[in-house]
Amino acid sequence: DVKVTQSSRYLVKRTGEKVFLECVQDMDHENMFWYRQDPGLGLRLIYFSYDVKMKEKGDIPEGYSVSREKKERFSLILESASTNQTSMYLCASSHRQGHCANTEAFFGQGTRLTVV
Amino acid sequence: AQTVTQSQPEMSVQEAETVTLSCTYDTSESDYYLFWYKQPPSRQMILVIRQEAYKQQNATENRFSVNFQKAAKSFSLKISDSQLGDAAMYFCAYRSHLNYGGATNKLIFGTGTLLAVQP
Numbered sequence: 001d002v003k004v005t006q007s008s009r010y011l012v013k014r015t016g017e018k019v020f021l022e023c024v025q026d027m028d029h030e031n032m033f034w035y036r037q038d039p040g041l042g043l044r045l046i047y048f049s050y051d052v053k054m055k056e057k058g059d060i061p062e063g064y065s066v067s068r069e070k071k072e073r074f075s076l077i078l079e080s081a082s083t084n085q086t087s088m089y090l091c092a093s094s095h096r097q098g099h100c101a102n103t104e105a106f107f108g109q110g111t112r113l114t115v116v
Numbered sequence: 117a118q119t120v121t122q123s124q125p126e127m128s129v130q131e132a133e134t135v136t137l138s139c140t141y142d143t144s145e146s147d148y149y150l151f152w153y154k155q156p157p158s159r160q161m162i163l164v165i166r167q168e169a170y171k172q173q174n175a176t177e178n179r180f181s182v183n184f185q186k187a188a189k190s191f192s193l194k195i196s197d198s199q200l201g202d203a204a205m206y207f208c209a210y211r212s213h214l215n216y217g218g219a220t221n222k223l224i225f226g227t228g229t230l231l232a233v234q235p
Contacts, residue, residue: 035225040125040227041227042122042225042226042227042228043225043228045224048222058222092223104163104166105151107160109160
């Protein structure tokens with residue numbers, strides 16, 4: 001069974017803390033994504049990576065950074081957490097286009113982060 | 117840049133009835149994929165159905181079917197014989213078929229439609 005695993009379902013952090021959200025996939029996918037989900041705003045792309053050590057900014061990268069040192073792992077980093085980063089964070093992975101047609105994205109269960 | 121719009125924040129349907137969720141998108145590309153994802157209260161996002169833009173035939177998966185109108189850039193989801201387990205947030209998503217790396221690998225989502233199923 002294919003799997004995308006996020007390290008925590010719930011996290012509570014203090015303002016100013018450095019926060020790491022980890023995501024691991026076991027499907028040998030090239031692409032990995034970090035989304036933020038807020039009510040009424042849908043899923044907004046923060047960063048994505050299409051290969052090891054490669055990263056691209058999404059629509060809302062400010063205040064975040066990412067790391068992809070190994071193909072299976074994609075980390076989202078909040079350098080200095082702020083209350084406006086309280087949200088649901090979803091990780092996803094997929095094969096790159098051209099690898100196989102019709103490729104879908106698989107998602108983790110999400111991490112609900114609260115910054116106090 | 118591509119955009120995806122879901123104009124119905126919430127919908128409600130009676131059990132066993134049929135409901136249609138709307139999605140429109142904007143793109144200058146001619147070849148792409150469209151998806152409907154379901155997110156139940158458990159938060160696990162799962163794929164419901166997908167459509168390749170070059171295929172004229174509408175995709176169908178059991179009780180779920182789409183009405184794909186390429187010229188109108190419309191991609192609606194029809195759920196027939198609605199069940200209590202269909203209650204969830206539904207997201208429409210777009211992905212380019214191009215393989216130039218970088219931004220062409222993005223999966224772009226709409227804002228979602230929350231579907232309630234009444235017993």
